[in-house]
Amino acid sequence: DHAQLKKHLADFIDAYNFGRRLKTLKGLTPYEFICKRWTLEPDRFTIDPIHQMPGLNT
Template identity: 75%
Template structure:
């Protein structure tokens, strides 16, 4: 994990300030954790797993998790995997 972070941030970009580095690092870690497939979730990302659980039991959730997806407000007929 440390090598992945270093290669994606420090070795790839030049930062004018420590604040810029911390901001980019936070964004990278958020995206990495959001898109990473986990063995404990049977190869799904955390978001895909939540959507899978929500489908049969929507009453267990207060809000629709598909409304929390980052990015553009577009409806897709296919679900693409980040893995």
Template identity: 70%
Template sequence: MCYGTHFTTPGNIASAASIIREAIDAGETFRAHSFESACARNEIDHRLTRPRHPWTNGQVERMNRTIKDATVKRYHYDSHAQLRAHLADFVSAYNFARRLKTLRGLTPYEAICKAWSAEPSRFRANPLHQMPGPNI
């Protein structure tokens, strides 16, 4: 889910991804916001929320601060590759090990697997195949 007017045409109250997909399938010429066009081309359901609501305000900023605190504020990196490797390790640990209150104590990976077992038609690939470990 994306927040901010830079992710959609100003004034939109709903995503145009389905209309764009229809135009692409029909071979028609169309004009669209680049983000919505990318969502349509990749079959991503772009959902919009109303701006300036407590459940959306600051979520991205809080996550960016968490990442910054865990990486560049705490460690010195000799190269950009070192930072990238540490960032990839942080994201993996967060997605597969961090239990979140907003997900009722599940990790993001567990929440995705739970959603997949409830509605597998919403997914392109089985998330159980994305688990890191000896199978990779």
């Protein structure tokens, strides 16, 4: 139905944007950039960014 299609499209767009490589981040995905920053400057983060990754176990 329409609600399922709308939800599926929103999930697809979120996954596309999450995995998209950006020029402003020197070719990294937003997630890769955050993980790289976390390894360089762990004191700026209160938690491990890997724990916030959306995926199959949500």
